[in-house]
Amino acid sequence: MTLRRADAQHIVHALRLGTVPHRGLEHYAVGQAREFGVLQEELASVASGHSRLKAVRGGYGSGKTFVISRLAEEALSQRFVVSQVVLNRAGYSLHSLERLYQGVMQQLRAKGTEGNALASILDRWVSAAEEYAVEVQNVPEDDEGALRHAVGKRIEVLLQEVVRERPSFAAALRAY
Structure with missing residues (x-):
């Protein structure tokens, strides 16, 4: 090597x-x-x-x-998303799961991204919805209004299960 x-x-x-x-x-x-x-x-x-x-x-x-x-x-080389958080450093502990989760999300890394990968992951998710609208639903790329509407509908379909399990997380994804 x-x-x-x-x-x-x-x-x-x-x-x-x-x-x-x-x-x-x-x-x-x-x-x-x-x-x-x-x-x-x-x-x-x-x-x-x-x-x-x-x-x-x-x-x-x-x-x-x-x-x-x-x-x-x-x-990372196998295309996983990873996060490393050391317990008892910077306030991360099993006694404060909200703080621990925050640390996990802040430390997300993915291959090909620098720093926090969450924004990149969400951008890829929205891009996949756009590709679906254009390639599967044949929405013209240059019709911004129709594309925005089709992407919104596709995201709602993708969020249906999330809404049942974690409505506040689904609301955060919608807002993004």
């Missing part, structure tokens, strides 16, 4: 700061093959439609952040 110069510089810079780099971790990962293998199996299970929750626990310096960052990197 070839190490790109930009990745090497990113790794060295992060290590100088005492943090785990966001990419290129496979170039210097040693001694965690067993743990990483278990997590890759969990990732494969999720990819096949199952849900999983896995907590990683260990002493200071045992490599928790490193192995989770490496798993996030692997998940």
Whole structure:
């Protein structure tokens, strides 16, 4: 596996700061093959439609952040959306689920996005509704009023299940 110069510089810079780099971790990962293998199996299970929750626990310096960052990197390469939130840092804890959820949403990452991926995900969702209106419903792209109406109707269809389960979330998506 070839190490790109930009990745090497990113790794060295992060290590100088005492943090785990966001990419290129496979170039210097040693001694965690067993743990990483278990997590890759969990990732494969999720990819096949199952849900999983896995907590990683260990002493200071045992490599928790490193192995989770490496798993996030692997998940991103498989087109997953990932979020990493450290409990008890910046007020994130299981005792404040609203704050924890806020942290999860703020830390969302997706392949090809920089920073918070939520806006990008929502933009892709709206774009998919627009493509559906143009390609399936044959709405002319240059008829802005008709396109806006068709996209709104398509979004309402997509939100029907969300409305039943989480009406306030559906309202937030509509507003976006």
